Amino acid sequence: MSDNMRMKLKIWRQKGPNSPGAFRDYELDNVSSHMSFLEMLDVLNEKLIKEGKEDPVEYDYDCREGICGTCGVVVDGVAHGPVRRTATCQLHMRTFRDGDTITIEPWRSEAFPVIKDLVVDRSAFDRIIQAGGYVGVNTGCAQDANSIPIGKEEADKSFFAAACIGCGACVAACPNASASLFVAAKISQYAHLPQGKPEATRRALRMIEQMDAEGFGNCSNHAECEAVCPKGISIDNIAVMRREYLKAALKTGSATI
Amino acid sequence: MQNAEKQTAKPNVIDAILSIFDSTVGRKYIMGLSGLALVGFIVFHLAGNLSLFFGAEAFNSYVLKLESLGPLIRLAELGLMAVFVFHIIFAFSVTAQNKAARKTRYAVKGNAGKPSRKTIASQSMIYTGLVLLIFIVAHVWMFRFATRFNPEHVTIHGAEVINLYTPVVAAFKNPWIALAYSAVMLLLGMHVSHGFWSAFQSLGAYHPRYTPVIYTAGVLLALLLAVGFIALPGWVYFMVPVK
Numbered sequence: 318m319s320d321n322m323r324m325k326l327k328i329w330r331q332k333g334p335n336s337p338g339a340f341r342d343y344e345l346d347n348v349s350s351h352m353s354f355l356e357m358l359d360v361l362n363e364k365l366i367k368e369g370k371e372d373p374v375e376y377d378y379d380c381r382e383g384i385c386g387t388c389g390v391v392v393d394g395v396a397h398g399p400v401r402r403t404a405t406c407q408l409h410m411r412t413f414r415d416g417d418t419i420t421i422e423p424w425r426s427e428a429f430p431v432i433k434d435l436v437v438d439r440s441a442f443d444r445i446i447q448a449g450g451y452v453g454v455n456t457g458c459a460q461d462a463n464s465i466p467i468g469k470e471e472a473d474k475s476f477f478a479a480a481c482i483g484c485g486a487c488v489a490a491c492p493n494a495s496a497s498l499f500v501a502a503k504i505s506q507y508a509h510l511p512q513g514k515p516e517a518t519r520r521a522l523r524m525i526e527q528m529d530a531e532g533f534g535n536c537s538n539h540a541e542c543e544a545v546c547p548k549g550i551s552i553d554n555i556a557v558m559r560r561e562y563l564k565a566a567l568k569t570g571s572a573t574i
Numbered sequence: 575m576q577n578a579e580k581q582t583a584k585p586n587v588i589d590a591i592l593s594i595f596d597s598t599v600g601r602k603y604i605m606g607l608s609g610l611a612l613v614g615f616i617v618f619h620l621a622g623n624l625s626l627f628f629g630a631e632a633f634n635s636y637v638l639k640l641e642s643l644g645p646l647i648r649l650a651e652l653g654l655m656a657v658f659v660f661h662i663i664f665a666f667s668v669t670a671q672n673k674a675a676r677k678t679r680y681a682v683k684g685n686a687g688k689p690s691r692k693t694i695a696s697q698s699m700i701y702t703g704l705v706l707l708i709f710i711v712a713h714v715w716m717f718r719f720a721t722r723f724n725p726e727h728v729t730i731h732g733a734e735v736i737n738l739y740t741p742v743v744a745a746f747k748n749p750w751i752a753l754a755y756s757a758v759m760l761l762l763g764m765h766v767s768h769g770f771w772s773a774f775q776s777l778g779a780y781h782p783r784y785t786p787v788i789y790t791a792g793v794l795l796a797l798l799l800a801v802g803f804i805a806l807p808g809w810v811y812f813m814v815p816v817k
Binding site: 327328340389393394395396400401420422423426427428438490492493495496497526528529532533534535536537538539540541543544545551552553555556557558559560562563566569570 | 587589590594597598599600601602603609630668671672674675676678679680681682683684685686687688689690691692696697699768771772775776777778780783795801
């Protein structure tokens with residue numbers, strides 16, 4: 318454990334969505350190994366603000382507890398950095414060594430345009446959810462908790478899929494910038510539950526149609542997404558999505574609904 | 575009139591197929607299905623061609639067996655070509671879409687490690703596929719068409735059949751052809767090593783217990799295919815005596 322690590326940073330700087338971006342080199346002294354990756358960037362920004370020569374580095378974060386899905390940068394070519402099942406905010410500087418050079422890039426996908434520096438626009442995910450990632454519920458009094466029995470194994474599968482925090486690391490890590498793992502998780506979490514059955518057909522078709530319309534790539538089964546996912550969502554869900562899609566397409570006789 | 579309207583409102587099969595072709599998930603179904611069919615063909619192809627080890631008569635009787643199927647073998651050839659065409663066309667369209675999905679590349683490319691199955695093979699499917707495509711065109715020309723321009727016939731079990739053994743041996747006695755053939759077969763192994771398990775996953779067949787088995791089986795199959803196909807020119811080049 319060290320309190321005065323010296324880091325060399327190569328950070329993608331881009332003024333706005335339409336301006337060209339480039340890497341800039343920074344050096345940062347007195348980095349504590351206990352700092353989180355985002356705290357390290359905070360310290361860099363403090364320094365940049367004090368110096369007053371350039372804008373601080375823009376990056377996304379919210380909870381800093383690894384559960385909100387807001388943060389996320391590509392660290393040395395790996396989304397969320399080198400530690401498995403970890404969002405960028407939970408990555409700590411002890412992972413790196415004194416004197417290391419770290420390259421920091423935003424998620425790269427045409428469907429996630431860069432807003433500024435390391436911040437990308439992930440509203441494509443919201444539109445996919447709006448297309449069908451929901452269930453209809455009765456309003457009024459809450460229903461009796463045990464009125465719909467669900468097997469433990471199915472409930473577990475649904476929960477594992479529902480752990481997706483929508484950070485977009487799957488898209489960032491995919492060689493094809495495919496959103497399959499995200500969409501699969503959001504389809505699969507309902508596919509395993511009776512509550513999700515009524516809308517199953519249109520959910521699969523509409524969400525996949527929207528995913529394609531946003532310009533994500535195809536899934537080539539590299540499984541790199543599962544490896545970077547902070548929640549460890551399995552590509553099993555992608556197979557579920559494909560089955561749901563085939564069922565829906567055969568049922569309606571069409572891939573659009 | 576009402577009936578006619580009802581019928582047009584009903585989704586028709588052509589539209590359904592076309593819209594499935596248009597979706598990213600649907601296209602992978604086509605890739606997976608056609609890929610598995612091609613693997614099936616290649617296994618059959620290798621098994622038949624192993625008769626090369628047993629000399630001219632064994633090889634030519636295999637040719638005779640296929641030829642005696644008559645129109646059925648021509649139909650199988652056409653079917654095989656159709657599967658190839660589907661696999662190739664969708665491979666190009668899928669790849670074009672993938673390239674368009676990320677125009678700005680990463681400065682640093684990393685690997686997250688397990689459970690990722692991202693390999694050189696998985697990332698070079700379009701390139702190994704392209705080489706295989708060029709190879710297949712040359713291969714089909716060389717052995718399927720060119721051999722039939724000026725064919726020599728032999729008699730086996732009282733039946734007359736085209737002698738394919740001599741041109742195959744002549745080709746593999748050429749060190750450049752034998753070497754190029756072997757190199758391409760390595761690429762075929764690479765292609766299958768990712769393609770086999772990937773096809774199952776594309777068809778929605780995933781199982782926590784069986785998928786690792788399918789993955790390993792795919793790699794072994796790839797190895798077997800590469801070794802088997804390389805053994806053919808190897809055998810001919812080193813072991814078959816020059817006439």
